[in-house]
Each structure stands twice: as structure tokens, then as C-alpha cells.
Amino acid sequence: xxxxxxxxxxxxxxxxLSVRDEEGHLNHxxxxxxxxxxxxxxxxxxxxxxxxxxxxxxxxxxxxLGEADRARFVRLLGDDFDYTALTETDEAVRxxxxxxxxxxxxxxGLGDLDSDDAVYILEDMDAEDQxxxxxxxxxxxxxxxxxxxxxxxxxxxxxxQTEFIAVAPFWTVGxxxxxxxxxRDLPDSFYEIYVVDPTFRLLGAVALDKVLRTTxxxxxxxxxxxxxxxxxxxxxxxxVARRFExxxxxxxxxxxxxxxxxxxxxxxxxxxxIQEEAEEDLRALAGVGDEEISDSVLxxxxxxxxxxxxxxxxxxxxxxxxxxxEDTIEAMVALAVLMPIVASMGGNAGTQTMTVAVRGIATxxxxxxxxxxxxxxxxxxxxxxxxxxAVLIGLxxxxxxxxxxxxxxIAGSIIINMLFAGLSGLLIPIALDKVNVDPAIxxxxxxxxxxxxxxxFAFLGxxxxxxxxxx
Amino acid sequence: xxxxxxxxxxxxxxxxLSVRDEEGHLNHxxxxxxxxxxxxxxxxxxxxxxxxxxxxxxxxxxxxLGEADRARFVRLLGDDFDYTALTETDEAVRxxxxxxxxxxxxxxGLGDLDSDDAVYILEDMDAEDQxxxxxxxxxxxxxxxxxxxxxxxxxxxxxxQTEFIAVAPFWTVGxxxxxxxxxRDLPDSFYEIYVVDPTFRLLGAVALDKVLRTTxxxxxxxxxxxxxxxxxxxxxxxxVARRFExxxxxxxxxxxxxxxxxxxxxxxxxxxxIQEEAEEDLRALAGVGDEEISDSVLxxxxxxxxxxxxxxxxxxxxxxxxxxxEDTIEAMVALAVLMPIVASMGGNAGTQTMTVAVRGIATxxxxxxxxxxxxxxxxxxxxxxxxxxAVLIGLxxxxxxxxxxxxxxIAGSIIINMLFAGLSGLLIPIALDKVNVDPAIxxxxxxxxxxxxxxxFAFLGxxxxxxxxxx
Numbered sequence: 001x002x003x004x005x006x007x008x009x010x011x012x013x014x015x016x017l018s019v020r021d022e023e024g025h026l027n028h029x030x031x032x033x034x035x036x037x038x039x040x041x042x043x044x045x046x047x048x049x050x051x052x053x054x055x056x057x058x059x060x061x062x063x064x065l066g067e068a069d070r071a072r073f074v075r076l077l078g079d080d081f082d083y084t085a086l087t088e089t090d091e092a093v094r095x096x097x098x099x100x101x102x103x104x105x106x107x108x109g110l111g112d113l114d115s116d117d118a119v120y121i122l123e124d125m126d127a128e129d130q131x132x133x134x135x136x137x138x139x140x141x142x143x144x145x146x147x148x149x150x151x152x153x154x155x156x157x158x159x160x161q162t163e164f165i166a167v168a169p170f171w172t173v174g175x176x177x178x179x180x181x182x183x184r185d186l187p188d189s190f191y192e193i194y195v196v197d198p199t200f201r202l203l204g205a206v207a208l209d210k211v212l213r214t215t216x217x218x219x220x221x222x223x224x225x226x227x228x229x230x231x232x233x234x235x236x237x238x239x240v241a242r243r244f245e246x247x248x249x250x251x252x253x254x255x256x257x258x259x260x261x262x263x264x265x266x267x268x269x270x271x272x273x274i275q276e277e278a279e280e281d282l283r284a285l286a287g288v289g290d291e292e293i294s295d296s297v298l299x300x301x302x303x304x305x306x307x308x309x310x311x312x313x314x315x316x317x318x319x320x321x322x323x324x325x326e327d328t329i330e331a332m333v334a335l336a337v338l339m340p341i342v343a344s345m346g347g348n349a350g351t352q353t354m355t356v357a358v359r360g361i362a363t364x365x366x367x368x369x370x371x372x373x374x375x376x377x378x379x380x381x382x383x384x385x386x387x388x389x390a391v392l393i394g395l396x397x398x399x400x401x402x403x404x405x406x407x408x409x410i411a412g413s414i415i416i417n418m419l420f421a422g423l424s425g426l427l428i429p430i431a432l433d434k435v436n437v438d439p440a441i442x443x444x445x446x447x448x449x450x451x452x453x454x455x456x457f458a459f460l461g462x463x464x465x466x467x468x469x470x471x
Numbered sequence: 472x473x474x475x476x477x478x479x480x481x482x483x484x485x486x487x488l489s490v491r492d493e494e495g496h497l498n499h500x501x502x503x504x505x506x507x508x509x510x511x512x513x514x515x516x517x518x519x520x521x522x523x524x525x526x527x528x529x530x531x532x533x534x535x536l537g538e539a540d541r542a543r544f545v546r547l548l549g550d551d552f553d554y555t556a557l558t559e560t561d562e563a564v565r566x567x568x569x570x571x572x573x574x575x576x577x578x579x580g581l582g583d584l585d586s587d588d589a590v591y592i593l594e595d596m597d598a599e600d601q602x603x604x605x606x607x608x609x610x611x612x613x614x615x616x617x618x619x620x621x622x623x624x625x626x627x628x629x630x631x632q633t634e635f636i637a638v639a640p641f642w643t644v645g646x647x648x649x650x651x652x653x654x655r656d657l658p659d660s661f662y663e664i665y666v667v668d669p670t671f672r673l674l675g676a677v678a679l680d681k682v683l684r685t686t687x688x689x690x691x692x693x694x695x696x697x698x699x700x701x702x703x704x705x706x707x708x709x710x711v712a713r714r715f716e717x718x719x720x721x722x723x724x725x726x727x728x729x730x731x732x733x734x735x736x737x738x739x740x741x742x743x744x745i746q747e748e749a750e751e752d753l754r755a756l757a758g759v760g761d762e763e764i765s766d767s768v769l770x771x772x773x774x775x776x777x778x779x780x781x782x783x784x785x786x787x788x789x790x791x792x793x794x795x796x797e798d799t800i801e802a803m804v805a806l807a808v809l810m811p812i813v814a815s816m817g818g819n820a821g822t823q824t825m826t827v828a829v830r831g832i833a834t835x836x837x838x839x840x841x842x843x844x845x846x847x848x849x850x851x852x853x854x855x856x857x858x859x860x861a862v863l864i865g866l867x868x869x870x871x872x873x874x875x876x877x878x879x880x881i882a883g884s885i886i887i888n889m890l891f892a893g894l895s896g897l898l899i900p901i902a903l904d905k906v907n908v909d910p911a912i913x914x915x916x917x918x919x920x921x922x923x924x925x926x927x928f929a930f931l932g933x934x935x936x937x938x939x940x941x942x
Contacts, residue, residue: 023835023838024710024713024717024835025835025838025839025840026840028840054718056717056718056719064840177683180680180683180684181683181684181685181686186680186684189678189680189721190680191662191679191680191721207660208662208679208680208683209651209657209660209661209662209679211683212648212651212652212679212682212683213651213652213657214652215652239495242495244742245742245743245746246495246527247525247527248527248739248742249739250660250662250721250737250738250739266721267721267738267739267742268719268720268721268738270742271715271716271719271738271741271742271745272716274742274745274746275716275745275746275749278746278749278750278753279749279830281753282749282752282753282756282826282830283826283827283830285753285757286756286822286823286825286826287819287822287823288823288826288827291827293827293831293836293837293841293845297848297851297852297855298855300848300852301851301852301855301856304820304823304852304856305856305859305860307819307823308816308819308820308823308856308860309860309863311815311816311819312812312816312860312863312864314815315811315812315815315816316812316867318811318812318815319808319809319811319812322807322808322811323808326804326805326807326808329800329804329807330801330804333797333800333801333807334797336793336797336800336804336807336810337790337793337794337797338790339807340786340789340790340793340811340814340923341783341786341787341789341790343811344782344785344786344789344923345779345782345783345786348758348778348779348782349775349779351757351758352757352758352759352775352778352779354757355753355754355757355759356754356759356762356764359750359753359754360764364494364495364496365764366764367494367496368496369496369497369499369535370764374764377768377771380768380772381768381771381772381775384768384769384772385772385775385776385779388776389776389779389780389783392780392783393783396787452811452815
């Protein structure tokens with residue numbers, strides 16, 4: 001069942017090829033067949049192979065083709081190419097492909113799309129091309145898209161779809177059904193209809209299943225739910241995503257500052273936002289930006305270098321701490337051997353706490369309400385695990401260097417560093433959030449700095465005191 | 472608009488309190504008001520305050536209450552308590568609360584729920600309570616829930632809802648609408664109806680908007696889409712989530728091995744899976760399990776300790792490498808000062824590549840198709856950034872220790888380590904995936920080991936050779 005047999009409804013003269021293999025990757029033989037039709041400029045063959053694909057499959061297919069083949073693929077399919085597929089490719093692939101296509105073709109392709117998809121494709125293009133393409137569109141479409149583009153990036157207004165069904169409060173269910181049977185230019189698919197007053201102010205929403213379960217003579221207002229969760233067009237998409245997730249929404253009305261209905265958001269757009277958000281935190285914590293698998297070497301190298309240089313600062317700071325104890329180390333070189341253990345254990349424990357804290361802040365599970373309890377817990381966890389590790393490492397160091405003193409020194413400094421790791425892992429993200437810096441981006445530099453500095457300082461310092469070494 | 476005014480439709484004698492503050496956290500005053508009604512055993516007051524909340528708000532409210540108050544909250548609300556709220560709390564909170572409630576009450580509460588929610592609550596309870604609760608339910612409900620519970624954990628069969636609408640292929644749209652108007656025990660909300668043959672084999676799905684847009688005399692088969700993406704009940708939920716996400720599904724039929732329709736999945740269940748999946752990778756990379764913010768100190772300490780002990784192995788291995796060069800360090804203590812820089816830069820760069828690789832594997836963007844290209848890219852990125860960092864660090868070391876040789880040695884070893892970081896950051900996750908080990912869980916230990924070992928070995932080794940030091 002998991003495999004999709006593309007050829008089900010096509011003529012028998014094309015070979016039967018499934019689009020994806022068991023793992024969900026595009027089938028290699030399928031890609032090759034597509035490439036062969038492109039090379040042969042065989043428009044009919046290509047149409048048979050790839051004309052009826054789901055937009056997501058077409059998007060992946062485009063990414064799998066060589067750069068030159070991508071534009072030829074779009075041209076060969078002509079009017080049968082569904083531009084929605086471009087919403088499913090990486091940004092880099094999309095922009096390069098759009099550059100090679102004539103703006104009139106793009107305008108024609110976008111004209112058929114739901115407004116949210118058209119905006120998604122337009123928003124990253126440069127201003128000149130954008131203006132030219134908008135200029136080619138009929139006035140009504142252009143005005144609609146321009147309005148969405150005027151909302152800030154990543155806002156609900158940018159993501160929303162302006163095709164929706166709105167009815168008057170005095171309508172009956174029967175009238176509504178008749179209207180839907182006749183209306184044209186409806187959205188591709190929808191899950192709710194909306195009730196608005198004469199000034200288009202939003203009164204409520206009616207789920208389609210409610211419409212279907214109700215007799216024709218009932219008023220729509222009798223089955224309407226007041227829209228408690230209407231989204232403001234200027235709201236950030238991440239906030240909207242949180243609301244969708246929290247209240248299990250499938251679609252939501254979008255209103256302007258006068259509470260007038262201007263569009264709708266559906267969960268399929270929001271699913272991407274939800275995934276991106278969790279993934280953004282992951283990338284931010286590791287110091288990689290929003291790079292895509294198809295980005296160029298230079299783009300990626302540059303975006304990652306920033307993070308590495310910032311971390312270089314941390315590393316140099318740690319070295320300065322070590323340099324304070326040069327004489328100590330010279331007197332007892334075993335300290336140089338063992339010191340990275342203390343720093344690295346602290347770093348790992350700090351990262352654990354920090355990860356939990358960063359996600360807790362993002363999902364709003366961590367707040368003023370439970371902060372003290374979590375703080376107490378992190379300190380206790382740090383202490384308990386510090387104790388466990390201290391015993392392990394203390395005995396190891398003792399056995400290795402035949403020095404019980406060294407075991408005690410490293411055990412003590414591990415406990416200290418684990419406590420600092422727990423504290424800084426929790427408090428640094430919270431503090432950054434308070435001053436409106438994204439904790440996912442900035443936390444790990446600070447936490448690592450704390451665990452490195454405390455780790456080296458505690459270990460070398462205690463050792464110098466314990467053994468009476470110079471420093 | 473973002474705030475929900477809970478009291479809209481309640482009588483005026485209760486104070487107007489909004490449930491959530493601007494940041495989306497539960498309002499402190501609201502929680503206190505709830506606590507006051509609980510303390511006063513004021514069932515009517517509590518019902519007014521919290522009787523009409525969305526299940527997500529009730530779930531958060533339960534988490535915000537003290538442990539003793541949670542059970543009193545449920546008891547005071549009595550039949551008005553919606554057990555769906557328990558699907559919105561942390562597992563630890565849910566299990567503790569369920570322990571304090573009589574099994575008959577739970578059975579009664581679960582009887583009203585959609586089957587997927589009931590299963591979600593039952594699945595983590597211990598076998599004895601589970602059996603007792605199931606025993607209290609009417610036969611039909613019990614059989615349905617038992618069947619879902621017999622599917623493996625995290626499978627589509629566990630997550631699915633067994634309430635759905637299935638019609639025969641010869642039905643018209645009109646018949647279907649009439650049926651829905653009359654039928655009882657329909658799911659709470661639904662977006663598709665399904666067409667099945669007499670043996671309940673799935674033929675296709677019809678979106679509700681299609682039903683509404685079609686005249687009464689049309690056959691349902693004429694507007695049916697063949698369900699290309701039907702889910703097998705035994706499939707893992709992550710695979711299902713990927714399909715929902717890829718094809719922008721809102722709901723999907725679930726079939727058994729004989730292609731018979733057994734249930735449906737809706738996107739609201741899948742949204743949680745999608746978020747969890749991205750978050751799981753984040754947690755796994757940082758070495759924290761699926762701990763929840765309400766877990767106890769001991770649970771958390773134990774689950775994190777495993778990871779720390781594994782990493783201790785890595786740290787000790789790095790120390791052994793350093794120990795090989797004890798004499799070298801004794802002869803030139805500046806090496807001990809600088810060596811953590813080389814290891815830490817490699818570690819950071821390796822983590823960057825590894826994060827991209829782990830997510831690329833999870834989202835299937837990285838595969839055999841583009842592996843060589845990505846490998847080439849990672850090596851180049853490692854080399855370029857290695858070069859940039861080498862210049863920076865080389866000059867720093869030269870200036871700091873007044874030794875151009877030391878600058879050259881550290882620069883060379885940085886470049887070497889950055890190359891290894893890129894290689895291991897990519898190849899280790901891919902290799903782990905090949906042998907069916909979750910790359911998110913195991914990669915970072917191996918990558919850090921490589922960058923630590925290579926970093927210390929290259930730096931100390933080159934230094935020993937360059938300066939002719941003993942080792």
C-alpha cells in the first residue's frame with residue numbers, strides 16, 4: 001500500500017514504474033526514464049511519465065534532475081506543468097530554475113495557483129522579476145498577491161490563502177450548499193466556511209461536517225462556532241503554528257486589525273512551520289543556519305564560519321585560563337592529560353540541560369510558573385550525576401597515575417563543574433529569552449564558555465592548592 | 472484576537488478572566504481562581520470557570536495545579552470533566568492522576584471519547600488497570616480499543632480513530648448526505664468519507680468539500696479519489712507522518728493487511744508526531760532521552776547519566792592520546808595551553824556537519840543520489856573554513872607565544888582536524904543509518920571521538936616533529 005503505482009490510470013504503452021522505492025526515495029529507474037524523455041525532447045512520453053504526479057513528487061523529481069534538465073523539464077511539460085511543485089523544492093533550486101524561465105510563463109503558471117502557493121514562489125524572487133510577473137497578471141489576482149506580499153515575511157498574512165467561502169449570517173444550510181455547488185473559483189480544498197457581517201467582519205466558522213449533518217432549513221449561525229482562535233494577519237507564523245498545534249486546528253480564519261476576514265490558513269502550511277521550528281532550534285544549537293542540502297560550498301562555508309569564529313573566542317578564553325597555570329602543569333604534566341575530561345564532562349552535561357531548557361522555552365512548557373522547581377531539579381541532577389562521575393573518574397585517575405590525591409582533585413572539580421553546567425544550562429537560555437535573544441542561537445557559546453572556564457580553573461586550581469604546586 | 476475570552480458565553484456572575492496571557496502561558500489569576508473553587512469544594516464555581524475550556528487548556532491547567540488538587544479538580548467536575556484533556560498532559564502527570572481516580576470513573580470517562588484518545592490514555596497504564604477499565608466498557612467499545620491496543624506501539628493502528636463514515640460505491644451524494652444527517656456515533660469531526668466494497672475493502676476517499684460541491688444525484692464514485700496514500704495499520708507513525716507531510720494530507724484511511732478499512736488518521740494526531748520527530752533528533756544529539764519537564768530528579772539523572780558515561784569513554788580516549796605526548800608537553804608547556812583549541816574547533820565543525828547529515832537522513836533529503844556531491848561539498852567546506860581558522864589561530868598563537876613555528880604547527884593541525892570533522896560528520900551518520908542504528912543517538916559520540924583524537928594527535932605530533940621534541 002505504501003508504494004504508489006503511478007501508471008494505474010495511464011495507457012499501457014509506457015513502462016510501469018513506481019515513483020518511489022520502499023524507503024520513500026525517488027526510484028532511480030524512474031528518474032532515468034524521465035531524463036531519457038527529456039533528452040529525446042519527447043513531450044508526450046514525459047507527460048505520460050510525469051504529467052500526473054503529485055506536486056511533492058514533481059518537486060523531488062526536479063531536485064533530482066541536473067540543472068540544465070530542470071528548465072527543459074518545465075518547458076517540455078508546458079501548460080501541463082503544475083507550478084505548485086515549485087513550493088516543494090529547496091529555495092536554491094527554485095530560484096535558479098525560475099531565473100531560466102521567461103517571466104510570462106511564470107505569470108501564466110502562477111495564475112492557476114492558490115494565492116498562498118503563488119506568494120510562496122514570488123516572495124523570494126528579486127523585486128524586478130516580481131514586479132514584472134505581477135504586471136502580467138489580471139488586476140484582481142495581482143491585487144490579492146500584492147496585499148499578501150505587503151505583510152511582513154513569515155507572518156500569517158504571507159502564508160494565508162485568499163480563496164475562501166464566506167456567507168451571510170441569515171443564510172440557511174440549504175442556501176450555503178446550493179451556493180457551493182454553483183460557485184466557481186473556490187479554493188482547491190477547504191474544511192470550513194466562514195460567516196461574516198455586511199462589512200466582512202468575522203462572526204464565526206462552520207466546519208464542513210457540521211454543514212453536512214444539518215438539515216437544509218437550519219440557519220448557518222445555529223451551527224457556527226465563534227472563532228476563538230482567529231489569527232491576526234500580522235502575527236508571526238510560529239505563534240500561529242503553536243495555536244494550531246495546541247488546539248488541534250485544521251484551518252483558521254485570518255483577520256486584519258479591524259477583525260475583517262482577509263484569508264485562511266490551513267494545517268498543511270502550518271505543518272511545515274511546526275517542523276521548521278523544531279528543526280531551527282536543532283540547527284541553531286549546532287551553529288548551522290537555514291542552509292539547504294542544495295546550497296553551494298561558499299554559501300555554506302561562510303554561514304558556518306561565523307559560528308566557528310565565535311566559538312574560537314570561547315576556546316581562546318579557555319586557553320587563557322590554562323595559561324594561568326602553566327607552571328602548575330610544568331610541575332605535574334598529568335594535569336594536562338586529565339584536564340580535558342573535566343571540561344568535556346561539564347560541556348556535555350551543560351548541553352543536556354540547555355537542550356531541555358531551549359525546547360521548554362520554545363514550547364512554553366518552561367515558564368515562570370515552574371522555573372524554580374526546574375532549577376532545583378537541575379541542580380540536584382547535576383549534583384547526583386556529578387557524584388557518580390566523580391567516583392568513576394576519581395578511581396580511574398587514581399589507578400592510572402597511582403595517585404589518590406589526583407583522584408580526589410579531579411573528583412572534586414567534576415562535581416563543581418557539573419553543578420555549574422546544570423545552573424548555566426538552565427539560566428543562560430532563560431536570561432537570553434528575557435532579553436529577547438533567541439536562546440537556541442546564543443546559549444551554547446555561553447554555556448560552553450562557563451563549563452570550559454570553570455572546568456579548567458577548578459581542576460588546575462584545586463590541584464595547585466592540593467599539591468602545593470606553583471601557579 | 473490572540474486572547475481567548477473564556478467567559479463570552481457564560482453567565483455574568485463569574486469574574487471575567489482570560490485563560491492565557493499574551494505570551495500564551497496560562498494566566499496566573501485564572502489558576503488561582505480555579506484553586507480557590509477547588510479549596511472551597513465549589514463545584515458550580517469550578518464548572519463556570521473551567522467547564523467549557525478547550526481540552527488543551529484543561530490539560531495545561533491540570534499540569535499547573537498541585538498534585539492533590541488535580542484529582543479533586545477531576546472529581547469536582549464529575550461528568551463534566553472531559554477526559555480528552557488527559558491526552559494533552561505530560562505522561563508523568565497523566566499516569567499519577569489516573570492512579571488516584573477510581574477505575575469505574577475512568578471507564579465512564581473513556582466511553583465518551585473518540586477511540587484514538589481513549590487508546591492514547593490507556594496505552595501507558597499498567598496491564599492490570601487497563602484490563603479492569605476495558606472490562607467496565609460495553610462489548611463493542613472494548614473490542615475496538617483492544618484491537619487498537621494489539622497493534623504495536625507507535626504504529627498507525629495505535630494512533631488511528633475507529634469512528635469514520637464508509638459508504639457503498641453505488642450510493643449517490645444525496646443518499647450520503649441524508650445518511651450523515653441521521654447517523655449517530657459519528658466521529659467528532661471529519662474531513663473525508665470513504666467508499667468501501669461489501670467486504671469493507673477500501674475503494675477510495677471523498678473529501679467533504681467535494682460532497683458539498685456536487686449535485687445530489689451524482690454517484691459518490693464519480694467524485695472519489697483512489698486512495699494512493701492509504702496507510703497500513705502496522706506502519707510506524709513516523710513513516711506515516713512523513714507521508715502526511717509530503718503529500719499535505721489532512722486525513723488518511725488506515726487499512727489492514729487485506730486492504731480492509733479499519734480506521735482513519737487525522738492530521739492533528741500527526742502534527743504531534745512530526746514535532747516529536749524533529750525534537751527527538753535534537754534531544755538524541757544532545758544525549759537527553761524523552762524526559763518531560765515534570766519528570767522526577769532520579770528519572771532524569773539516571774537517563775542522562777548513561778550518555779555522560781559513554782562520553783566519558785571518549786574523554787578518556789582523548790586523555791590517552793595526550794598521555795602519549797607527556798614528554799613533549801613537559802618540554803613545551805604552551806602546547807597544553809593551545810591543544811584544547813584544536814580539538815574544540817574540530818568538535819564544533821563536526822557537530823555542524825553531523826547535524827545537517829542527521830536531519831538530511833531523517834527527512835530523506837540526503838540519500839545515495841546526492842551523497843557524493845554532499846561529501847565533496849563537506850570536504851571543501853572543511854578545507855575552506857579550516858584555512859580561515861588556521862590563519863586566525865596561527866597568527867594568534869604566533870603573537871601570544873612569540874613563536875612563528877607554533878603558529879604554523881597549530882594552523883596545520885587545525886586544517887587537518889577540520890577535514891576529518893567534515894568527513895566524519897557526514898560519513899558516521901550515514902554508516903550508522905546503513906547498519907540500522909539511529910544516527911541521531913549515536914553519531915555525536917563517534918564524531919567527537921574522531922575530532923578529539925585527531926585534534927590532539929595532529930597538534931602534539933606535528934609539534935613534536937617540528938620542534939624535535941621528545942615523545
